[in-house]
């Protein structure tokens with residue numbers, strides 16, 4: 001612990017479970033909301049000077065938080081860092097803005113390219129960090145630049161400079177994406193709305209709705225033994241649909257989705273993941289790797 005006083009607004013032992021969509025996990029040692037650049041900079045300088053680790057939580061829609069909580073400082077963006085501004089064919093937004101809201105704003109303006117975002121319940125910052133994509137939509141195709149804040153200051157990166165790969169970018173621990181600019185293409189607003197409605201319908205058909213989950217648990221494997229099967233199909237064919245450990249259950253509808261049935265802990269989720277992974281390895285010889293990100297000391301038994 002540091003003897004330096006934290007900046008105003010930093011809270012201690014702040015519960016994080018409700019900031020994640022699966023609703024598990026403990027508290028942050030330090031937690032702060034940041035609504036402008038200066039606050040982010042001040043928080044990062046304090047953390048750097050005090051040798052405290054910094055993490056960011058977006059919508060928590062791809063996050064597994066340790067039951068024992070998270071050491072260091074956890075930051076959440078809001079206020080002007082969650083605002084959405086339309087500038088002709090561009091949308092500039094704070095990285096705390098929710099991607100579905102940005103996609104809806106683009107659609108209302110008759111701009112195409114971000115429709116895929118309506119089905120991704122994360123923030124723009126989380127989408128950049130995770131290189132979030134859906135259906136034929138691709139973040140890198142519409143992203144013009146992002147601004148990233150670290151203890152070293154502010155930096156702008158283009159998609160080419162973000163090291164995008166499947167569900168990966170080069171946004172490093174301690175770096176906070178604070179702003180992004182999308183460059184979109186004018187289209188017929190009705191066509192954009194129809195496209196969005198089609199994507200929503202496909203989602204409703206394929207995935208469970210209204211459950212506490214972090215979306216895809218494992219990445220789709222890229223190895224010959226999977227024979228083109230998705231992680232969900234491999235889990236389903238290994239008998240995982242409905243499989244439960246404690247309060248965590250693989251969805252009946254989509255086996256790559258884990259559901260918190262009400263009382264799940266992160267330990268339950270990890271144990272269920274280990275069992276699903278074991279079954280897939282035994283049946284197909286495929287080693288599934290987590291897509292879900294961790295915050296705090298979450299240990300996967302196979303790593």
Ligand SMILES: Cc1cc2nc3c(=O)[nH]c(=O)nc-3n(C[C@H](O)[C@H](O)[C@H](O)COP(=O)(O)OP(=O)(O)OC[C@H]3O[C@@H](n4cnc5c(N)ncnc54)[C@H](O)[C@@H]3O)c2cc1C
Nearest residue numbers: 058059060061062122123125126127132133134177214215
């Ligand atoms: C029902 C459901 C459906 C989903 N469908 C899809 C889908 O179709 N495609 C897809 O790609 N994903 C999907 N996801 C997963 C998830 O929504 C995405 O990965 C999303 O981009 C995560 O954003 P987030 O703000 O929730 O990030 P979080 O879950 O809060 O965080 C994820 C990671 O990003 C980091 N992070 C968050 N914000 C920032 C920031 N500002 N700066 C730096 N790092 C940051 C966190 O530290 C963490 O490492 C789905 C999830 C759910 C629950």
